[in-house]
Amino acid sequence: MISVMIDHHQGDFHLETAFEAGAGVTALFGPSGSGKTSIVRIIAGLARPERAKILFDGQTWIDTASGLYVPTHRRRIGCVFQEGRLFPHLTARQNLRYGRFFAPKGEPMLDEGEVIELLGIGHLLDARPATLSGGEKQRVAIGRALLAAPRLIMMDEPLSALDRPRKLEILPYIERIRDIVRIPVIYVSHAIDEVARLSNAVVLIDHGRVVAQGAPAEIFPEVAGLSDAMVPQSIIEARLVGHEDYYGLSIAELGEDILTLQPIDLPVGTIVRLRIPATDVMLALNRPEEISALNHLLGRILTISRDGAHVLVTIDCAGQRLVARITLLSMERLGLKEGLMVHALFKAATVDSMSVFHGQDPNAGS
Numbered sequence: 001m002i003s004v005m006i007d008h009h010q011g012d013f014h015l016e017t018a019f020e021a022g023a024g025v026t027a028l029f030g031p032s033g034s035g036k037t038s039i040v041r042i043i044a045g046l047a048r049p050e051r052a053k054i055l056f057d058g059q060t061w062i063d064t065a066s067g068l069y070v071p072t073h074r075r076r077i078g079c080v081f082q083e084g085r086l087f088p089h090l091t092a093r094q095n096l097r098y099g100r101f102f103a104p105k106g107e108p109m110l111d112e113g114e115v116i117e118l119l120g121i122g123h124l125l126d127a128r129p130a131t132l133s134g135g136e137k138q139r140v141a142i143g144r145a146l147l148a149a150p151r152l153i154m155m156d157e158p159l160s161a162l163d164r165p166r167k168l169e170i171l172p173y174i175e176r177i178r179d180i181v182r183i184p185v186i187y188v189s190h191a192i193d194e195v196a197r198l199s200n201a202v203v204l205i206d207h208g209r210v211v212a213q214g215a216p217a218e219i220f221p222e223v224a225g226l227s228d229a230m231v232p233q234s235i236i237e238a239r240l241v242g243h244e245d246y247y248g249l250s251i252a253e254l255g256e257d258i259l260t261l262q263p264i265d266l267p268v269g270t271i272v273r274l275r276i277p278a279t280d281v282m283l284a285l286n287r288p289e290e291i292s293a294l295n296h297l298l299g300r301i302l303t304i305s306r307d308g309a310h311v312l313v314t315i316d317c318a319g320q321r322l323v324a325r326i327t328l329l330s331m332e333r334l335g336l337k338e339g340l341m342v343h344a345l346f347k348a349a350t351v352d353s354m355s356v357f358h359g360q361d362p363n364a365g366s
């Protein structure tokens, strides 16, 4: 568990944050310039704050009140940045071993072979960074960080320099670190798809302050207004119940309802996390017939809030929150109000991010 309290000025910018991060992946998420990198630099010991108290597993790393400051190398943090920062004159293997050089003696360490296997980089070991793709470089950089026996991994926009196919290639490896290596990760990003997929906790940062923190399903419906680019999203967890080979679809259940999804290459019974942009959800008062959208969920309106010229309608669907962003005009025409039952519709194709839920299946064993 890391506990962070920072009060620091840089130029006109005031960083005033407090949050805690436990096991798994905690995302620091927020618009550009909100202060995410500044927080990472202070935690890592790369910048010295005016006032701060940072504790990791009960050990004080910084306490400006008592003048305590643990130097960077003694914090044992594995950092991965946007550009992997590999040494260009060393091979991938030598870069990996450079990480090991920093591992303190007597500490339990990950086995080099296991890390190579975990990250799928066995065939790259003799290559130099110049001949590796962006995604391959990042996998080596992650391996180097892991081999230094870190107690905490911090990743600052590790995928933002990569195109979408490279991103999709590397995400499963970060999931493996989360699920297999189980070192806590602080993950900085302003990409909602990455954060929705990877994180089990989100700290939402805006103008240097923590504006919300919690599970992705609580935070992502609330991002309206932070930046024009951020569309509120629903994060829903559902259980895979089948694969339909002929139509190339997967089927999941959410309460009494069935969801039809693009194919998910995971076994039946797996809990999957689905991300649905609020702009892709339509609402109807009656169950529509003869409509192409395959997914119809019946739910009760919890809240309606103004979002510029639009409204955000939050619906309780089998105990999970689904948000729809519709025009004020549509809301008035339908006479939507809190407590009303509505049908929420969305296409299979809009559900474009999914991953294994890494907590306990709430229904397991019951």
Ligand SMILES: Nc1ncnc2c1ncn2[C@@H]1O[C@H](COP(=O)(O)OP(=O)(O)OP(=O)(O)O)[C@@H](O)[C@H]1O
Pocket: 010, 011, 012, 013, 030, 031, 032, 033, 034, 035, 036, 037, 038, 039, 190
């Ligand atoms: N060394 C510095 N001196 C003065 N101001 C700085 C310094 N470094 C960053 N800033 C300012 O602090 C604010 C926060 O920057 P920071 O890089 O932490 O944001 P961020 O959320 O990581 O942004 P991005 O997602 O674009 O990387 C910005 O307004 C930035 O201009």
